[in-house]
Amino acid sequence: MSRLGVAALAILVAVGALALAGPFLWTIPPEATDPAHGLAGLSAAHPLGTDELGRDVLSRLLHGSRVTLLVGVAAMLAALIIGVVVGAIAGYSGGWLDAVLMRFTDAMLAVPAFFFILVVITVSGTGLATLVLVIGGLSWMPVARVVYGETLRWKTAEFVIAATSLGVPARRLLASHILPQAIPSLVVSATLGVAFAILTESALSYLGLGVQPPIPSWGNMLQRAQQYVFTAPALAIYPGLAITVVVLAFNFLGDGLRDALDPRRRR
Amino acid sequence: MVVGQEVVRFLAQRIALGALVVVFASALTFFFVNLAPGGPASVMRFDVSAEQREALIHRMGLDRPVPERYVEWLAAAVRGDLGSSLLTDEPVAQRIGERLPNTLALAGSALLLSVGAGIPIGVVQALRRGRAVDHVLSLLSAVGLAVPVFWLGIVLILVFAVSLHVLPSAGVTGVASDSLGDRLAHLVLPAVALATTILPTIVRFVRSSTIEVLDEDYIRTATSKGLSPRTVITRHALRNALIPVVSAIGALVPRLLGGTVVTEAVFGWPGMGRLALEAAQGRDYPLVTGLTVVVAAIAVAASLAVDLAYTRIDPRIRLT
């Protein structure tokens, strides 16, 4: 894989490690308020300063990384599951089911996702589960297309035809023989999917529709920080940078994987 | 332009499909929004008494069952009547009509900007592939894609409007004056911010597409025949390289329209994205449904236009 891809992987591993272990090592609770020391600058006690209520920014960033990554990965998984099911069924069945499912996929792709996410979230409330389902529910289409393509390709492979003649049921064929061929493409889709989910969650949180306080997420830290952009702009910089770095890393990783796993692509 | 039977059939099919998508979108939205907790913002006020609330709900007809109201809405919509906004009593079509040009202006400029800048950048990257310029531009592209657009918006406002005072910070036009210059000045920052959501992707497409074409045999033949690189590029490579880019643009239109929601929020741009947010928060059921219909229709129409253009540009493609 390209050096950039490897570097991205390294960064993501580091971020993941921070997300997992950070809160255990840096023990200030993210919701501990200390209004007397709000908007404090960098100090030994608070390496990244404090927010308007005196809460430690580093702690909120660490805890927020958990939530942001969790929502990102979970939403991507949801998209993956839906996409695989739709794409595999469409590709394998052929006929009218194929046509209907793929037209439906095209239709969903044609619709501006954000508008729908907006409406749905505004009305169904902002629980984490809703957020994950909604983001996942509006980003499965590229996955479905990829799986569809792969299924079509491998459906006519010799070993698959052989297996069918031996009476192997369709479900097992798909699960054990066809879909594994699609894994490289799926991995690429997955990494890009996490990037999309993180950006979407942060945009929703900016509008007040994402992860709700007091749970910190990078997105909702940006929403609060917007109020203080004139007095303490650093508050907006850290979460914004964090999002940019992680999304960038996922994008690079996806690109790197795509180049590494698909021998036919030329740089 | 001769419109063959094939094209007509294709068009008819796609329009029918498109209409189905729009209706489906409207139903989904209508039911979702109406089944949500809360009610229209005029009713959900702290200072509204229980009596007033009941009177208002009855006046708005919201005490009737949802399916009944949807059928009524659909029947009217088909005749072109999208109902009246619950929060302003104006016709929904009028409300949307006021905002649509603004969103189109914003999205259109962002698209123009992205294509206008994206094609040259992508071509340069393709021509200089593997070199420093290519790497730097790729990196910038990647950053542009990763930066949250609202964050970028705030930074742009801070730098250009607040600190340097060279560009306005919000709105469509100046308070005191309203010339073309004013309008253009107000368009710059939001269009640039919005463009970053699709520019990198376009650049990428142009780059890889140009690379593929440049490596094709017929280009090598032309170059070996002694044609100048410039002629080779413009006359042969570019035209063919741009074909897949056209369809890529079509796929990016939904993302662009979605991006307007946040961009309009940051820049106080009175467009449909902001209207959608306000309407959803205010539970203005007819307006939300109407907006979804219009946005879906635009996306479908854009996709159709792109596909049609695609078939015109590339004579090898048949309509299926």
Next chain:
Amino acid sequence: MQLLPMSFRPSALILVAALAVSACTGAGQPAASGAPSAQGQPVAGGTVTIPIGADPTLNPWSPNAFVESLFINRVIFEGLTKPGKDLAPAPDLATSWTIAPDGLSWTFKLRDGVKWSDGKPFSADDVAFTFNDIVLKKELGAQNAASYAAVKSVTVVDPTTVRFDLSRKFAALASFLAYNSGIVPKHVLSADPLKTTSFNKGTPVSTGPFKVEKYTSGQSVSLVRNDSYFGPKPYLDKVVFTVVPDPNTQIAQALSGDLTIMILDNKAAVDRVKTASGLTVVSRPLVQYYWLALNQTDSRFTDVRVRQAFVHAIDRKAIIKSVELGYGQVANSPITPALKAYFDPSLSEKYPYDPPKAKELLAAAGWTPGANGVLQKDGKPFQFTMDVGQRGVLEPVNALIQQDLKNVGVIADLNTMEWNAYIQKDVVRRDYTATVNWWTYPSDPDVFPYYHSSAAGKGFNIPGYQDPKLDDLLVQGQSASDLEQRKAVYKQLQAYTSETLPYLFLWYPQEIDVLSSSLQGVPELGLRDAVQYIGEWWLAKK
């Protein structure tokens, strides 16, 4: 480990550079804070620009007239009275009024020769129409109708005299008539009082010093001087209300000189704004107070010691400092300092921040420390959920209160909700345990609707507190006939409510206004009241 790859340094640098540039340009002369000094004689001419958050609805009685509509409606529509500069009701369309001896009818003498902006004469018919056909017609659901629950009907005595007939004594009527109760024209709205969009969203017909010239949706509403106005000619030529939904953008526009006066909702930016040259920053009193409602149907909260303990546990001064940047004062009753004639300052130091005292009171009420320091009674921990509506400062306030309660062993979980859904749950269904919010009300101490036992359940008595002694005081305040009597009653009411805490009073906020240094003549009132004197505003030449 490199967490900041090279590519990000440029944007961070630009930001730092931008701030440096802005700090330098602002450091010229620090603008004076406090009241702007009147400079010389008023000059005529000029345009004042004021930002509002969304498209307004130009009809004070429409349920769709939200906060952004207030400003304009108060400028163009006039009521029978308006808030005086001391907040007592002053004459506006009515020149004087008398109350019948039994207190059940009020007669208002109307000004002569007033014309609507379309030239038609104003008369008592318009007043009768406004009240009988809009406010008192229940099925229309007009806004603010609840304030006039005591009014049975309005009768035209002669073209310049109207009589309000009441079902009970209502001492505050004149004050309420000054509060968002503009009279609207019968000859334009009689067909459809609340939904005539050419009026509500276009160019309404009005009597005020300025009238609407142009309404551009999503952008601005511009007003021009009304030359048929009955009062002294306003100095300004035009007033433009621009639609700027984002508070930060409002600040940015103020800093770049595009706005003349605005309310600084985002108080955190006050220091930044103070350093800008050409701007003046002032603080203004408001008739508003924040409270914590503990649902009285929950038996844990019916013991007054628990309520008092909570108030001792919450560091209200810290909340004011952190959330309102110090622009506010601790509250211990529903009467705000802005109501100078009635406010009792002796209660200000009640309930100092005292967590040990809070624990003491809770212990007296039967709550003892259990596992992890959490208080418990009969084996059940003191834990409940507070609903948080997403608006204004409620989110940070709740976070601070949560922490304060935790320090005394009470666990309050926060349930943050979108505003619309929050209203549905907490106000419409009253399905809540505890919640923080605020009341704003007309400049009158009559707080009957929020405290009377009849208003529990479906009315505005959110905690559902029912106390006959309090009811009695409230009714006395409404029936009292002269100022001295009312003062005495409301002094008692303040003392009583601060002891019994139907709501847990938190603080009285102040408003921060930012104005261009050239703007003069603005009275020392909150902007929403000051606009009713917009005829006296003028712009000094630079």
